[in-house]
Amino acid sequence: MTTPLPRFELAHLAHAELLTPDLEGSLWFFTELLGMRETARDRDSVYLRCYEDPYHHSLKLTAADQAGLGMLGWRTTSAEALERRAAALDTAGLGRGWTKGDLGVGRTFAFETPDGHAMELVWEVEKYTAPPELRSPILTRRSKRPLQGLPPRRLDHVNLMASDVTAHKEMFEQALGFGTRERVVDFTTDTEIGVWLSVNILGHEMAVMLDQTGTRGRLHHLAFWYGVPQHNTDAAELCREYGIRIEAGPDVHGITQGAFLYVFEPGGNRIELFGNSGILQFEPDHETVTWDLADFDTGLAIGGATLPAETYFVYGTPANPGQEKLLLPASAR
């Protein structure tokens, strides 16, 4: 008899850490162009939040030798769920033990994906309360929309590259209760190339895509949410004018129906700006939708966008040796 999969144990993606070899440049991007607000600094890290993020911070920028994903934090639906998921992760051999947390983050249980991406579960978090001058008359908004840059409203999702997509999918389903909403399969080899997972009705809060270079544990992108399609067009314009390289978009993926714009922040991490809420999956017994890699055009883009093969399917952070130059202008490569 099989054990039923856990459900309703994780609530949402709560915070992410990005490593950057250009902290000043990354900060400029996130605060001046994207208008995120700094809430704390600690040694080599700066803590930032979007104006509707509920907690102390959603993004921690940390100076490092290489770009990449630091710690990624998921909030559970209860204190008890945290204990249960910690036990399940230990059973699966992926637990890395309890931590004391971080600024705004209480005790966490750390774990790793099969590829070694660092993650943690948390229940106790510090909710953000705006100082009077930043309080919004829109009461569900944790702070006023900034007048600086083109501010996204919240952290939305993460996209990981992995050496074995199925292994990651199964771990997230079985140990943590993620549902797999969509997947891409190469039926010539019966291999899963990508999966889109969620713990709630969002079309995805995490994706895992095959790292075609065979590298382990890299970040494909971190996404921030506008929720307004026009803002992706506005963001593309600002990126073009202020020297931020655009990889693809604005357009809408068939997969997740997400309105995307991919850019590279100055530290080299790929950032997605997300212009709608994508498909919302309300069905409690939703079956995974399968895309065939051989008939996949609409999955990549509903409009005419092309995702550049030389970067989109191979570049992640940390960049493989020599990949950094993919981000340079063609004339400088």
Place this chain on the structure above:
Amino acid sequence: MTTPLPRFELAHLAHAELLTPDLEGSLWFFTELLGMRETARDRDSVYLRCYEDPYHHSLKLTAADQAGLGMLGWRTTSAEALERRAAALDTAGLGRGWTKGDLGVGRTFAFETPDGHAMELVWEVEKYTAPPELRSPILTRRSKRPLQGLPPRRLDHVNLMASDVTAHKEMFEQALGFGTRERVVDFTTDTEIGVWLSVNILGHEMAVMLDQTGTRGRLHHLAFWYGVPQHNTDAAELCREYGIRIEAGPDVHGITQGAFLYVFEPGGNRIELFGNSGILQFEPDHETVTWDLADFDTGLAIGGATLPAETYFVYGTPANPGQEKLLLPASAR
């Protein structure tokens, strides 16, 4: 010791029935102007769905002497949850027993709100499968976007008028596990004037507002989702050109941050077209946000819209005697 509130027992609003004294007019509105597709007819009822609705139908239009809400259906998260909620409703004295369901709807458990609004819970539903010519290459889309009218994507939420808001709120929280996201309180009398409830991360799937006429059991509005703010502007234009009365909007409520457009379909029911996804509430321990009726402007509209006092706060369906003429042009009242 208090019993913990149920959680994760209901999945979403699955279907709604509207009663209409002008079936032909209502059908024109929903199929010609809103581009919904008919999936079945049965005696005095026509079954309709939006192009991303997951099931056989989301709207059942039924000819009747008066406009109003017929049966409203909620889908549970499992077969077991259905049994548990049926028991809880029976305990609360609100259960009305099991039914054989309807076209596309299996066995349901019927119940009533304290005011007598008719509702049902269901687990077994018929998922919609498009015929080949309506199949979309966007695989999460259950059928192609229609070329007719300005089609909303799915049924979104319901808004009830009630004689006692708090009684309704407590029933939905305690028997069914709804969370109350926001509420409006008249602190001069400590009365709840309105509540916005959800069973998932949507800012609301149901609202209950005080019926200032003291009438029981009426419908304020049923809402359909575009998810694209521009489409509310487009819809207003079409309504203006094709003789559908606009009550208010397009604008955005501070409450729920929902992009609204209120119109009256030819049968007299108020319909909301919903142009964004509103605020999404991810926090598992989200505290209810309270608006003070005395300082409520931003709650009603972020922009300059006014919700007309002569209709918005008093008109519901079935209309009270004499209220129908509120929907006529001023010159004809």
Place this chain on the structure above:
Amino acid sequence: MTTPLPRFELAHLAHAELLTPDLEGSLWFFTELLGMRETARDRDSVYLRCYEDPYHHSLKLTAADQAGLGMLGWRTTSAEALERRAAALDTAGLGRGWTKGDLGVGRTFAFETPDGHAMELVWEVEKYTAPPELRSPILTRRSKRPLQGLPPRRLDHVNLMASDVTAHKEMFEQALGFGTRERVVDFTTDTEIGVWLSVNILGHEMAVMLDQTGTRGRLHHLAFWYGVPQHNTDAAELCREYGIRIEAGPDVHGITQGAFLYVFEPGGNRIELFGNSGILQFEPDHETVTWDLADFDTGLAIGGATLPAETYFVYGTPANPGQEKLLLPASAR
């Protein structure tokens, strides 16, 4: 035999001066919230431009005892057209003689409307050239889109209040070659209540509306152009959050099909933010469209917006005695 009306003599609205009793507050609004850039200061005046305005400035803010319109400048289509129009204005008795111009503005010919609004014609202007750090890679854009606030792209049009609409219309048609695109007539008295005029294919570059208080020479509003409907919604949100009073909108007028948002800048002048390009009138023999005041709803708004009678049709700047309090919150009037 009638003299043919002049055509193609004026090119466009080039600059406007706003008087403000709260220069600091007005500056905050135009530079911090609307992101306009300062190009010069001179005694009590600050010169500002939008990022696509072609010349040295489009807006001159001048400290004054009362809000209102200062000098309004139209650019002619040639040096010869300037001379011809100056002569025509002198013949009409409205010329006020040549001036030495202003910062960025060469020699002008000053004139008055029948009500005494101050205007000038100019040919010689200083075209704006951005310093290197503000140069845009979009070559038709005179400077980068600012990262501050929600920046409109250019000055769009002016709306005057007048004691006699027809007298103003005839002067603008006959002396300057404006075409009257639309008008509103009160057929009970055969009076023109409003006219919308243009010297190019824009639906209007100037409107003149009857001042129902009988006052002469006031400003109804000055409009700045976004050209993107969503930006009016964004602007409403920022105004709501940052304490700028919204009068009406976002919605779309039937007249001109213009997407409007009306707000009051801190100095008390009404400002319109213009979210589309409205109807463009390409026909060289376009006939004036006439709206009947008795059947005028769609003219005011295509959606559900109401233009508040207590301000929209009576408030202008300078405000009449006692009118300033119309702009206060209801509780403070």
Place this chain on the structure above:
Amino acid sequence: MTTPLPRFELAHLAHAELLTPDLEGSLWFFTELLGMRETARDRDSVYLRCYEDPYHHSLKLTAADQAGLGMLGWRTTSAEALERRAAALDTAGLGRGWTKGDLGVGRTFAFETPDGHAMELVWEVEKYTAPPELRSPILTRRSKRPLQGLPPRRLDHVNLMASDVTAHKEMFEQALGFGTRERVVDFTTDTEIGVWLSVNILGHEMAVMLDQTGTRGRLHHLAFWYGVPQHNTDAAELCREYGIRIEAGPDVHGITQGAFLYVFEPGGNRIELFGNSGILQFEPDHETVTWDLADFDTGLAIGGATLPAETYFVYGTPANPGQEKLLLPASAR
């Protein structure tokens, strides 16, 4: 001494004829998907108009062996301007004589471009008057927005391919008074690769681009105007779902700042859907903006779109031998 260039002689692009080898397919595209309305049929031609087009028709679809541009009609600003331009064209050796016109089109003067594109000038046109059931309460709108498809509002512009761009530019400037707003130059050979021309404040009503295949007299695309950026995203979605091939977009060109979506109608002609009004050029002494072909990325797209080299720069209609298969799915070429 040079003769001054004519100005203000042409008003706008009034009508265009498209040739199609698949009249039924092309009609489906323009009427079912784009919602244009048929106003007349005559032998092998169908006359169509957008809902804000001012005249009898803006598009004439004519069955033919090959796709391509038939007759293109420009309206002059007066009857006298028509005579003057006819004389100038005759002097330039491009006149082809007076015609009796067409349905809804009076006497015209026909001419050719240096490559032989067929064009005509017209003053007398039949203005469209809607039958009562199609009359819009928005009085500047010539007919109600259709409920069918995703209707553009009017014919916007034409883009020609030519064997010698400069020759075409000079003819349009000198004989007809077009202004050249922008151009792209290959400075390695001092060759103009593309020019964007206008007779009014639009950023362009006609473009001429170098036909890199050396072919003469072909059509690059004909454009229809939405004026609302979101509608280009909606149109891409419909094209994707209904089997219309998308070439590129939605995105925004740096040149003209036009929001583009390029698709191929079933007859093989490239159609642009135009989602904004682009840059409007108000300056009467506007200097041509020059883009360097070697630094041209932003000119092509502000976002991440790529214009496919295998079609965008070489495919036109009539297609060169073998080019038709460029429009087939990759698997079928």
